[in-house]
Each structure stands twice: as structure tokens, then as C-alpha cells.
Amino acid sequence: MFYKFMGGCDDSLVEIFEKAVMQGSVRFASVAHFNDPYEFKFTPVIPSRETFDRWHDVHDPQRPARERADAWTNCNGSAWDYNTGFTPRLELMRHMYLLCLTQRWDSHLMWGHYASQYRGFVVCYKPDLVSALPGMSGWIGHGKVTYDDQVPELRWFSAPVGEMMKPTLLTKSDQWAYEAEYRALLCDDADQAGILRSIDPGLIAGVILGPRVPEALIAKAIAYRATNSDFSVDQLSSRHDSYELTTRVVQDNVRVFGAFL
Template sequence: MLHKFVGGDDAAILDVMDKVLTGSLKFASAAHFNDPFEFKFKSVAPSRDRFDAWHRQHHPERSAAELENAWAAFAGPAADWNTSYAPRANVLSRLFVLCLVERWDSHLMWSHYTNAHRGFAVVYKPEVIDTLAASADHVGSGHVSYRAEPPELRWFEASPGEMLGPILFTKPTAWSYEKELRIVRAGEPAGAIFVTVDPSLISGVILGARAPASLIAKAIAARRSRPDLRVQQVSSGGGYDLTLVEVDENLKRANHIL
């Protein structure tokens, strides 16, 4: 299963759960990620032979004058701007990312992404990946690789999509605990893109250990209209390990965590 952690203040989180359970998914702008060091890369300039060969294969329609102007961007005085800053700015403004994780039992994710356990995690069936990949705006999807150094962008040594892939799916090693899987789509510059999938792709919700009574009631009400929706809450078996308990109609609060 795949999980999306959701947080917010106690009033807003109720509206968010309503939207989520109808199948709404938020693709956040790459420009607005909380870590400003994401999507970094080390630019590796091409040789002129490689530059020409790549354009013969991928853009044979470009004139000799156009090619000379393009080469000047890599070999001229503004090469650093044209090969590092400008491409990254374009990526950040036009790509949107949905971040999912395969694990639900991370203390850090519950603390960071669910307003200190007052939110919830929505549980998606793996088929949601194929559904989202069918979109015409789909750029790519896959597991994130965690590395100590940014990936290299080796200009004109692969197709545009292959060159971009490592940039989209690499993060610093400090984030490796997340075990993230992300889906990327393209769009015009905006704060976010919302996509709706069939709600049957949602198998359940996991409530944070401090989920307010109103959020618990909202999840139970959703299950009344959809009996197959599983509602659980984070608990602890007396140690630090996180466990899950089923939430039923008579359970006002699954935990007694202050």
C-alpha cells in the first residue's frame, strides 16, 4: 500500500479529509517544496560533437543558425546561467509532484507532516500509480534515490526525459527515512494541481495518535457510506514502536496520548 500524510489545523483538516476521500489528490509545485535544495544538479557541459549529434537525432528541423545560437548558450559568457540556474527554474515552475510513501510507521513523518499526530494518512492501493501514469501530462513516476551529492545533468547524452529523470527522483540522504515514491506531471506555473481518481483506489485512513474527536467522527462517518474503508489509529504497544488499532463506532478515542 501507499500512504500520503496530511496535516493542518483542526478545522481545516476536516475539509481536507472530505476532499481526499472523494479521490482528490494534490500535486504540489516543485517550486514550493519545503526543502529548497531539492531538484539540484551538477551541470556537465557537452562537447560540440555530442551537441550536434543529439540535435540531429532529436531536433533535425533546427537550422544551422539556430544551432549556433544554442551552442553559444553552453560555450558563451552566460553558460553558467543557461546550464544551471535557468533550467532548474524552468523545472521548478512547470513540474508538479505527488509524494507517497510505502511506510506508515515513521515517527518523523507523523511529527512533520500531520501537525504532530493531529492529522491522518490516507492509504492508497498500488493501482493508483498506473491510473495517474495514464494522464497525458504524466512525466514520470518511481522511487526516490537518496544520495550524498546531487546528480549530474550530462547535457545531450540521452533523451530529454532520461536526462531529467535523476534530477526528479534524487534527494539528499537525510531524507532516506521517508522511502518516498513520487509521481510527476507537467503543467503551467501554479501553486498546485488537483487531480481526481476513483475513490475505490483508497483502501483506508490512519488517524494520528492525537487526532481530535471531530476527525475521528469524520472518518467513521465516511466508513458508514463505504463499509470497505478501513479506519485505524496510531498507537504504541508500550514501547517506541508504532502500532495500529482498529477504530469502531463505540471507540471515542483509540489512544490515551496527551
């Protein structure tokens, strides 16, 4: 199962639910607008001339000889660090868009950070979601995020572009490991705040409501469940003697007082 935390002010949460759950809207956020501006770093590794030429023979054989020679000078000359480090990272951040999911719903930190201090909700996606995404325009790939205390290497001209970039796109500082993140990647026109795509709402198994959600959102979720028998509506809870997070099924006409106590 994959999960997406949703937050917003009380007045907007019903609309967010309608778009994300009922309409199947998913948002790929701009890499340039991520909350951690130090993501997507890499250490460039320059190939040998033999490796460089072999890559072009396979992946870009139509490139004119003069352009190929200039490209080699750019990555091996005096400005190699600018051409293989600074400029590619800048372009990556302008053109790359990510759908950030997680494989856990029971994180206090994520409920606090991404679900408006427990007032939002979590969308629960079926595992088939990752099979449905690759048909989208601009598709690059998807995978689990690796957490490390070292910046990954970008080994230029070592593989097809998408594969070559994956370590950069799927590695974060180990201080973010609690997120257990799973990413889907798109490439599109530069400098957009985000990109909206649509999936089949049938790929959504249900929602987990935060303990502080407004009544209007509870009512909307219950009404939607009434028309979709396979759709689950749960609410976050926790035992009084433990910090462990649990869930309980939301009943049509029952509200639990002090669910967050």
C-alpha cells in the same frame, strides 16, 4: 501500498478528508514552494558536439540550423554555467509539480512534521495508483527517490528530456532518507502554488488516523466506512514499552483513552 500524510487545523481536517478520500483529490505541489529550497540541484555535464548533434537529429530534427548552432554556443560558450545550470534550475522550479508519497506510515518524524503533530491522518493508496497517474495532462514520470550526499549530474542531450531530468527530480539529500519518498511528476504553467487532479476514490484502501485527531474526523471516517465495506479505518498506536508505532482498527462505538500514551 503508498501513503500520504495529511495535516491541518482541527476545523479543516474533515474537509480535507472529504476532498482527499471521498472525492479522490490529489495535490501536486510546486517545486518552488518545497520546504527544502536546496532540492533539485544538479551538476551540468556538457556533451561533445557529436552527441549534441545526434540528440537533435533524433529528438528535434526540425530545429533550424541557425538555432541549433546558437544552442551549442549557449551550452559551450563563456556563459555555459548560466545557461546549463542556473536558468534550467530556475525554469524547472517554476514549471514542475510533484505529488509526494511515501512507502511507510510508521515514521515518528513524518507524523510530527506532516500530520500536524499527530493530529492529522494518512491516506493509504493501493499500489494501482501509480498505474492510474500517467494519464494526467502534463505527465512526466514517477519513481522512488534516491538519497545521496552528492548532487546528481545532469548530462545534457544524453536522453529524452524526461529521462534526462529524472536524476535531478528523484534525488534528495541523504538527510531526508527517513521519508522513503515516492514521487509523481507533472509539468504545467509556471508559478502556481499547486495543481489539483482527481483519481478514482476506489484506489484508496483506507486511512490511518493520528492519536490526536478530533472526534469529528473519527465520526466522518466511520460514516464513510459504513458505505464502503472495503475501506479500512485504523488509528495509530504504540505499546507502552516500545517506541515502535502500530495500528488498531477503529470500532464504531469504542474510543481508546490515552491512545498516544
